[in-house]
Amino acid sequence: MSKLIVLSNRVNLPNKQSPKAVAGGLAVALQEALAKDGGIWIGWNGQVVTNISDMPDTVNRFVTEQHDKVTYVTTAFSPIQYEKYYCGYANNRLWAGMHDRTDLIVSSSEDFSVYQAVNRMFAKQLQQIAQPDDMIWIQDYHFFAVARHCRDLGMKQRIGFFLHIPFPQLWVWDFLTYGQTLIYQLLDYDVVGLQTQPDAQNCVAVIEQLLPHAIQITQTNARTLISHGDHTTLIQAYPIGINPVYIHKLASQPLSDLAVLKNLTSTITTILAVERLDYTKGIPERLQAFAAFLRRYPQYLERIQLYQIACPSRLDIQTYQQLRQQVHTLVEQINSQFATASWQPIIYQEDPVSHDNLMPLFRQCQICWVNSLKDGMNLVAKEYIAAQDEQNAGILILSKNAGAAHQLQQAILVDPTNNDSMIEGLYQALTMTKQQREQRHQSLLQGIYETDIDTWRAHFLADLTHMDKPNNPITETIK
Structure with missing residues (x-):
């Protein structure tokens, strides 16, 4: 039976929260999305420990816990992973830049390689637990590259990506070191979801400008299909809701x-x-x-x-x-x-x-x-x-x-x-x-x-399911 596997940077384990702990908007939304039918939630447990490997091939570091219908699979980060991946490339560069604060971008040359290594580490964990019919839903800017690493590992599952933060205009990507690489890697997802229609338009425009000779863009209504080699990615807005x-x-x-x-x-x-x-x-x-x-x-x-x-x-x-x-x-x-x-x-x-x-x-x-x-x-x-x-x-x-x-x-x-x-x-x-x-x-x-949380979840996963079918509706070729 097919199950939903969600990957987000941070996982809030129900039994590990203090009485006054408050989850962020993303965590609350994912908890609501998984509560109905259950699934697996993978990510960081919030801990940084010195006796853990920096190497991406270490998958036995993950710990599994079951709470109600949800299986939680979490890991700690090493100090280098926390500094270079989380603080460095993800937040000092991507978070700052994607909120148009390019003046605040600070990161070292090593940050991007550690960002890629952490993305590959999670991809290898997905490979360990995902069955052929499972759907994988990757969350947010921490994981632009996970689908690329999954494909390199031979994974054929349907993989969707939802960006919870704004997708910036083209000028910002000049400040995001290896930004073009991230856009290439983004196209290994089957569905890329954005919060708003302007975000979706920005995403398509950036892809079109950075990869002009490598893609074909096809559009029907508010749906945009981008063909890259033998792979097609759906770009669309799915405004997230609440319960x-x-x-x-x-x-x-x-x-x-x-x-x-x-x-x-x-x-x-x-x-x-x-x-x-x-x-x-x-x-x-x-x-x-x-x-x-x-x-x-x-x-x-x-x-x-x-x-x-x-x-x-x-x-x-x-x-x-x-x-x-x-x-x-x-x-x-x-x-x-x-x-x-x-x-x-x-x-x-x-x-x-x-x-x-x-x-x-x-x-x-x-x-x-x-x-x-x-x-x-x-x-x-x-x-x-x-x-x-x-x-x-x-x-x-x-x-x-x-x-x-x-x-x-x-x-x-x-x-x-x-x-x-x-x-x-x-x-x-x-x-x-x-x-x-x-x-x-x-x-x-x-x-x-x-536009509640159930609508958000249902619409995204319906499209992710649809992308598994060979015949996608195409009405007008733009480029």
Whole structure:
């Protein structure tokens, strides 16, 4: 019987999470995707150990655990793999570049070779466990090369790839060392999924420009087929979703985190912002805009409060250390400038909030502000909408640069780099009538239900299954 095998860089083992641990959007989405029919989830367990081999051929390093319907197959990284693959090429180069922050790219000449070695290590593990009829679903920028290594190992299984972050325009690829090699390797996947239609268009355009004589592009509606040698790859947008029914159920439960509860006051409008402490999330820009709002609209002093939850990550990377210090300084300055004896404008928290507590927190906060400078999708925006009480729905302020903005048009869309846009967006949220809030909420909620996590999973896997068939529909040859 065919099974689904998922590979992502990080795997959150259910029994290894602390009570306050909070999974990222990708991890939550994959857990939901696997929960229905089960499968195998492969990846890094988050540990770095010195007594483990750097060699990609070491597959007996993997540990298997079973939880409900999901089999978890995980490994630790060696210090070199963590430094060169994870911190180096994947995050200091690919993450930075693919979010248009080429100014932050830092990596050594060895990073790419270790990136390839880690991709091959996971490919060899897939070879060990995959049966001929299994479908393999590779997740995100850490693994552009896995399909190439799988094919080199003789694997014929259907292999799909989903990129959770933005696919940048051509100019960025000039800064991504060995970028053309990655694009070649990408075409060994059967299906390449992107978050939005602009991402899919960027992907096709980059392939067309970097490999002009090696491919043939065929298009039908929003589907693009790229033939490379005797292999065909489908390029298409599959906007990732959430489980709105489950989110709404969680949000209906009491908020049990006492540390969070003490930060909520019934007489003050709470503006919630929750994300990883990452330079793509627009945290300094939000803080500066919030301070500017208080100066422009002083009548809101002591009436509103920004509750900023920023969970530190990747602190082994200098850019993230510097961002953390910048955010701390801004919070201190703003609170020092505006605080009174009984009120401070910003509550800043780095301790994570568990998913079970985050959903009722969403419901209790009147405004959620997502300010990403660039974001593949942003599931916080969708979760906030799903968590609301329909009779007293909160308002979503959403960066126009988040992938979610393509679907959530009834949110208050702002430019995260423009103070006036953010200030007036916040003012609009604070002055909106209950009827206006409810109308917007109903429209947003309908879209979230129509493109939920089951739809994302079903559409992608249906296309991956279809690519196993010899006759693909082709209507118009472009090149």
